[in-house]
Amino acid sequence: MPSIDLTVNGKAVSVGADGDTPLLDVLRNHLGLVGTKFGCGQEQCGCCMVLVDGRPEKSCGKALSTVAGKNILTIEGLGTPDRPHPLQQAFLDEQAGQCGYCLPGILITAKALLDANPSPSRREIAAALDDNICRCGSHARILRAVERAAARMRPGSSPGGSR
Numbered sequence: 001m002p003s004i005d006l007t008v009n010g011k012a013v014s015v016g017a018d019g020d021t022p023l024l025d026v027l028r029n030h031l032g033l034v035g036t037k038f039g040c041g042q043e044q045c046g047c048c049m050v051l052v053d054g055r056p057e058k059s060c061g062k063a064l065s066t067v068a069g070k071n072i073l074t075i076e077g078l079g080t081p082d083r084p085h086p087l088q089q090a091f092l093d094e095q096a097g098q099c100g101y102c103l104p105g106i107l108i109t110a111k112a113l114l115d116a117n118p119s120p121s122r123r124e125i126a127a128a129l130d131d132n133i134c135r136c137g138s139h140a141r142i143l144r145a146v147e148r149a150a151a152r153m154r155p156g157s158s159p160g161g162s163r
């Protein structure tokens with residue numbers, strides 16, 4: 001089987017899988033990146049969201065062949081326990097989430113939003129996260145966490161940031 005080349009979290013990888021294989025399966029089963037979650041498998045819940053060349057995409061509905069040569073960012077590439085991304089720190093600070101299952105997808109979508117719009121309004125944050133479902137109903141804290149991260153990431157803000 002020919003392999004398909006792509007870049008995942010800054011690392012070049014070559015995947016020997018059928019081109020129809022969903023990117024989500026490739027990430028989880030071939031590359032061991034299990035932070036990206038399987039929820040509905042039908043592009044309805046957003047918990048499998050990854051960035052493809054900077055754009056949020058549902059990896060359960062994305063065939064491997066369509067991401068050949070592209071740059072993929074998964075939750076594993078966002079930050080580390082020692083050096084969390086400001087979004088991850090803000091979600092911790094706000095205790096945004098209960099079971100946490102939706103959060104990898106939400107964090108990835110939020111990163112795409114803040115990359116494009118560093119000062120989103122609450123309405124813009126809610127609109128950006130419209131495709132991400134949180135079954136625990138943590139929406140209010142999630143919105144506050146994205147606002148907190150945006151404030152912290154703005155030039156001139158202190159590392160501790162404020163709400």
Ligand code: FES
Nearest residue numbers: 039040041046060
């Ligand atoms: S698992 Fe992909 S959108 Fe639900």
Ligand code: FES
Nearest residue numbers: 098100134135136
């Ligand atoms: S925190 Fe449980 S689904 Fe969102």
